Amino acid sequence: MNFEQLRALLAVVDEGTFEAAADELRVSPSAISQRIKALEASVGNVVVRRTVPCTATEAGAVLLRMARQVALLETEAIEALGAGDPGQALLPLAVNADSLATWFRPVLREAAGWQDTILRLQLEDEEHTSDLLRGGDVVGAVTAAPRAVAGCRTEKLGAIRYQPVAAPDLLERFTRLRGGRRVVEWSRMPVLRYGPKDDLQNKFLRARGVEQLPAAHQIPSSEAYLAAARAGLGWGLVPEVQMGESLAEGSLEIVVADGHRDVPLYWQVWKLGSARIERLTAAVHRASASLLSAAPGR
Amino acid sequence: MNFEQLRALLAVVDEGTFEAAADELRVSPSAISQRIKALEASVGNVVVRRTVPCTATEAGAVLLRMARQVALLETEAIEALGAGDPGQALLPLAVNADSLATWFRPVLREAAGWQDTILRLQLEDEEHTSDLLRGGDVVGAVTAAPRAVAGCRTEKLGAIRYQPVAAPDLLERFTRLRGGRRVVEWSRMPVLRYGPKDDLQNKFLRARGVEQLPAAHQIPSSEAYLAAARAGLGWGLVPEVQMGESLAEGSLEIVVADGHRDVPLYWQVWKLGSARIERLTAAVHRASASLLSAAPGR
16 A cells, blocks of 8 residues: 555545546546555455446445545645645535535635635534544535544534524415414415435424425525525525525515424534644634524534 | 336435435335336346435436426326316526526526425536536536537527636735736636636636646636635636726726637526426526626627
């Protein structure tokens, strides 16, 4: 096993194909192929699934994780020694879409000042970002999972507070007077979801005793989801911090006053004595402290 | 083969798991499993890969496409006959992220008035949305591919014009005076990409003769990409229609005046006599006509 082979593995998984990996490392695709085969021979296991995009096998994930740690340690050692150009270190991170659309933005602004680091963000549902950490795909993740992945540490960040909101027209169409009380017809009012993994709205509906769940429009972008809610396509749970002037100007209304849901978030990051990881962690905490609610129970 | 089996196939692929499909159709997971097995027995082929998420096999894709057409035709026939409640029809669509962030938004506003239709958007790179059409995942797609997928028709929409932009600070840091001329150090200035499939910036650099491509920060959200450019994390190609006041207020500068790239877009949609597909197609054309540049060569 050598550094070149590990770098080839990293590039294949990060870029998705042998050709793109070759481009990234400025070698020929056959050189990439030889390095991966040599790596596989030395560990006695297939490490890359030749799918589109290529993914690491279970054995490959162990190596991938090691390869990222080695790459980061190598860069920082060269820096410490003043031994030539260390180049830029790659920090792959997993972030949920609503975080990237809101409180995580200041981290990008801070990173603009780090000329020694390249950020590679991956979007994933907060319930699943820790899988990317476990699989060696990323070094840090914003996650809803409080339990640390092996080899990682976990730190509370705070919670995203979601409010059930709808455009006034839509809400009026699905509100009835019953015995003098206004009742929302939850089983009929159209609903928005971010994607197949987004269960937030259905959980909300089940908690209110709604048995027949309405079909959901799917809008897989935080900003477009908010725009769809404002346009009256459906109601949805939207981060309070994202709503801006929508409530004040009357383009959105909160459907029920006691209906907010808090999604506590954690920062999970590899245990590794790396200055870049510590600097990133500090930036994540600064951003979350100013924009997230205190987590329930903290 | 029967309607129930096809509906089970649709739900498994759209929801990703047998459990979620059971939830969607309000039956037990074992009922879903039996229907899929019966379908597989009747066509003599495995139709669903039992992965997470579940995907259609090649044989399954043929059925999936048929199932979506049957579901839509059934709904519209029940409507035409006035025979009971037709329910809402599901229109799965593939859209590229930059379209959803810009000119596609009015389509969502129009759809808010269609109480008989549920939109399921999937985000995909415009070079790959036609694969989703081919695989039976979606009925319509915004795509960069002008050649119609079998069974589809294709219509020009116009082009997204991308401008190479950077924050003034970043640009100044990577501009040198050489023989009295200002020269941008393309091989050193950090660059932003949307994801591994986003080759727009590298194509731009290669066209300018840059051989050593800089490492790219990855920001997989159109809005966050723009925010990262404004924050000075890197330069990037940003849709003109998305920049708003960024140029006027000075938070972004166009790096080179003749550097824009036009990405022509097409609307590909199934050939099927469906009123919903025609209404959607008209909405897509209205939105693109007001917000996209005329496509080169049109």
